[in-house]
Amino acid sequence: MTATLETIGLYRTFGALVVADHIDFRLEKGARHALIGPNGAGKTTFINLLTGRLRPSAGQVLLNGVDITFDRPAARVKAGIGRTFQINALFNDLTVLDNVCLSIAERTGASRLMLKPAYRHGEIVDEAMALLYALHIHDVCDRFVSDLPYGKQRLVEIAIALGLRPSVLLLDEPAAGVPSHESHVIFDVLEEFPKDISILFIEHDMDLVFRFAERITVLAGGATLVEGTPDEIRENQIVRDVYLGESHG
Amino acid sequence: MLEIINVMFHGAAFGMVLYVITVGLSITMGLMRFANLAHGIFAMVGGYALIVLMGRYGVPYPVALGLAFVASCLMGYVLERLLYARFYGDSELAQVLISIGLIFVAIALVRIAFGPQSQRVDLPPYLQGQWHIFGLDWIAYRVFIIVVGALLILALWFGIERTRWGAKVRAAVDNRAMAQSIGIDTSHIFSLTFMLGSGLAGLGGALGVELLAVQPGYPFEFLVIFLMVVALGGIGSLRGTFFAALLIGLTDTACKYWIPELGSFLLYGLVIVFLGLRPGGLFGAQT
Amino acid sequence: MDGQRLKFYLPREPFEITELIPWVLGIAVFFLLPEYLALAARILIFIILVLSLDLIVGYAGVVSLGHGVFFGVGAYAAGIASVSLAIHDPLIQMLIAAACAGLLGLLSGAVVLRGRGLTLIMLTLAVASLVHEAANRATQLTGGADGLTGVVIGPLLGLFRFDMFGKTAYVYSLVVLFMVWLLLRTLCRSPFGASLIGIHQNTMRMHAIGTPVQRQLLFTYTLAAAIAGIAGALLTQTSSFVGLNTLGFELSGEILVMLILGGVGRLYGAFVGPVVFLVAQDYLAKQFPENWYLGIGVLLIVVILYARGGILGLFDLLVKKGVKA
Numbered sequence: 004m005t006a007t008l009e010t011i012g013l014y015r016t017f018g019a020l021v022v023a024d025h026i027d028f029r030l031e032k033g034a035r036h037a038l039i040g041p042n043g044a045g046k047t048t049f050i051n052l053l054t055g056r057l058r059p060s061a062g063q064v065l066l067n068g069v070d071i072t073f074d075r076p077a078a079r080v081k082a083g084i085g086r087t088f089q090i091n092a093l094f095n096d097l098t099v100l101d102n103v104c105l106s107i108a109e110r111t112g113a114s115r116l117m118l119k120p121a122y123r124h125g126e127i128v129d130e131a132m133a134l135l136y137a138l139h140i141h142d143v144c145d146r147f148v149s150d151l152p153y154g155k156q157r158l159v160e161i162a163i164a165l166g167l168r169p170s171v172l173l174l175d176e177p178a179a180g181v182p183s184h185e186s187h188v189i190f191d192v193l194e195e196f197p198k199d200i201s202i203l204f205i206e207h208d209m210d211l212v213f214r215f216a217e218r219i220t221v222l223a224g225g226a227t228l229v230e231g232t233p234d235e236i237r238e239n240q241i242v243r244d245v246y247l248g249e250s251h252g
Numbered sequence: 253m254l255e256i257i258n259v260m261f262h263g264a265a266f267g268m269v270l271y272v273i274t275v276g277l278s279i280t281m282g283l284m285r286f287a288n289l290a291h292g293i294f295a296m297v298g299g300y301a302l303i304v305l306m307g308r309y310g311v312p313y314p315v316a317l318g319l320a321f322v323a324s325c326l327m328g329y330v331l332e333r334l335l336y337a338r339f340y341g342d343s344e345l346a347q348v349l350i351s352i353g354l355i356f357v358a359i360a361l362v363r364i365a366f367g368p369q370s371q372r373v374d375l376p377p378y379l380q381g382q383w384h385i386f387g388l389d390w391i392a393y394r395v396f397i398i399v400v401g402a403l404l405i406l407a408l409w410f411g412i413e414r415t416r417w418g419a420k421v422r423a424a425v426d427n428r429a430m431a432q433s434i435g436i437d438t439s440h441i442f443s444l445t446f447m448l449g450s451g452l453a454g455l456g457g458a459l460g461v462e463l464l465a466v467q468p469g470y471p472f473e474f475l476v477i478f479l480m481v482v483a484l485g486g487i488g489s490l491r492g493t494f495f496a497a498l499l500i501g502l503t504d505t506a507c508k509y510w511i512p513e514l515g516s517f518l519l520y521g522l523v524i525v526f527l528g529l530r531p532g533g534l535f536g537a538q539t
Numbered sequence: 540m541d542g543q544r545l546k547f548y549l550p551r552e553p554f555e556i557t558e559l560i561p562w563v564l565g566i567a568v569f570f571l572l573p574e575y576l577a578l579a580a581r582i583l584i585f586i587i588l589v590l591s592l593d594l595i596v597g598y599a600g601v602v603s604l605g606h607g608v609f610f611g612v613g614a615y616a617a618g619i620a621s622v623s624l625a626i627h628d629p630l631i632q633m634l635i636a637a638a639c640a641g642l643l644g645l646l647s648g649a650v651v652l653r654g655r656g657l658t659l660i661m662l663t664l665a666v667a668s669l670v671h672e673a674a675n676r677a678t679q680l681t682g683g684a685d686g687l688t689g690v691v692i693g694p695l696l697g698l699f700r701f702d703m704f705g706k707t708a709y710v711y712s713l714v715v716l717f718m719v720w721l722l723l724r725t726l727c728r729s730p731f732g733a734s735l736i737g738i739h740q741n742t743m744r745m746h747a748i749g750t751p752v753q754r755q756l757l758f759t760y761t762l763a764a765a766i767a768g769i770a771g772a773l774l775t776q777t778s779s780f781v782g783l784n785t786l787g788f789e790l791s792g793e794i795l796v797m798l799i800l801g802g803v804g805r806l807y808g809a810f811v812g813p814v815v816f817l818v819a820q821d822y823l824a825k826q827f828p829e830n831w832y833l834g835i836g837v838l839l840i841v842v843i844l845y846a847r848g849g850i851l852g853l854f855d856l857l858v859k860k861g862v863k864a
Binding site (some may be wrong): 335350354358415480 | 600604647649651653654655656658660661662664665666672673675676687771785790792795796799803827830832833835836837838839840843844847
């Protein structure tokens, strides 16, 4: 069966440093797949290779069986890959509504339109508001992003990615920087996502990983250390020694 | 054949002056990521300092050169602490505008103090006329420029590659956040480097008084060519700035000599096309 | 100046009554200050030019130090059309000017916009220097350093001669300004305008949502160039002369100052800036030419340090304080 997103022998170097070491990876349809590993393991690099921000030195990236290895980022977005950034990449001096509308307008092609004022594009605004409701941040739709607490900003980051109606969602530490008593909100929201979106997320908080992931890949030194179900990973001796002991919370 | 050597010689001298003036800009651009369009001010100050010191106070040429360097260093330090430091990390537009404001002020002050005409200086007798080297006659002044320029390059290379200051600068240029996190006092490095860069610009302006006319419009008039050298060489690259300065010096001189009707037109065109194809310049990072 | 807090998709009033102020003033000047129509027309022309600059610098976030080149190209295109091609109809001249400036904008933008930061700034300067040098050398066509004389402007629409009191020139400029303003106001409130601001505030994010950033910037750059060309044509038509200073760097620097002075990124700043700058210049520069330059420099530094939003920004602050009190 064709995986939604797949890499074959993905390889990338920076000078003498190997940041992606022949990674074979499958993201199945509807997956809730976590990517974990120590700092510097190459997790964000892997996401950058998937989205096209980085070109691989060798190997392939396939989307629904189609080779997208050399497609530019914009093309991959159109093909249905959305991502969030580890550090918020938002439009800080625009309202929450505008932030989300920008991505929706890009998807529908409305961003090319120059005649009607933006607020009269009801279909965009309606869709944006529906998204904001789903993420429980509709109450701050008219606030400027830089005025919001970091946790809410993180949700706006996710909303922007969702505005693209991606079939694949790559989340780079969605709860990063959010105080731990608030981070569950983000995963509450993720749990409500429709099952046909395939999600790959990088995360350090093991509670969140085990709560949400149906499959886990452990990356270290740019290579896949081990991969399996949460139970298998929990039982795996290497992972327990290297990783689980230290990274609780 | 003789013509070609002559043109290359003049071009090399011009390139040297350009290098000495712009190397400071390239480093501070790479280091502080500050779009300092007002860099030409320091070169201008150096030129005027030389002229005033020699013309009004009879200071000998080598001493005047040194003092021009010092004067520009001081001015650079003061301006950096008072003004420039507030804009690190600020928007590019703000940096550009502050630079332009400084240029306006400098031009006006200079015009009020010295008048609008180009200033001349009498070179010391041992630099006038020609020197006989390798069986050919070379204009002494330009040989001097090339020699001094070469010495400065060596000194700079030594400073950057072999001293602790240089190591810190290189670290901070490569990765500022990393440099800060290992305890490099970036603000101190910035001041020092900016001061040095301004001083070099002043020295270059003083060295090049016969090549780049010293008059109030100096910072605007030569802005394009200074920026071209830095952009072509690749921002932050010493080596790149050197080759770019040499290239531009040679090209400009050659164009003006052989195709005077076109003047600088060809030079601008070539640089534009090149940078359009390789925005990072000769040795800069390609996007 | 990056803190421009614009809103696009939230519901709002289609018009505000304050937007009528410039037009009321514009019409009032025609009747109340007939001796100043020449200066007033010049101000209108610069408002058009600074509007185009605001589009590219304030909205799209492209810092250009060579925007004046499009103004100059438009001015020369209109003049050369008259002198060399015997085209005297002002509207056709304007069309030619817009086309020439727009073409240069398209060609140079394709190269210039590939750079970033200092390289981009330098490229805008280089293009302007290139054209300036070309105009300086092509004395047959442009009159070189002496400028282009002998420009003939036919009657507008075949009916309105350009009189020596500047009445036709003024009304003509006002109408053109109105149309340019309408165009830009519409564009800047549209989803396209929103995406321009998006590119300005976070280019990386725009790439990540699939925006064709280069294409949008190039379009905007070309449009701004064409509008600047229109302003240039107007200048030629109202003064029957074209000089090299229309292509000079001083002009590009001055319009940047005007824009900041008025307030960048809000379109109306482009109305306020030129009025204040040109009126002050008309009065002060003649009396104290050295100190004028000094004053502008100091003013610029002070504005960047303490009042980045320009005059309109200060005005906003006052209004906010007034509301709180």
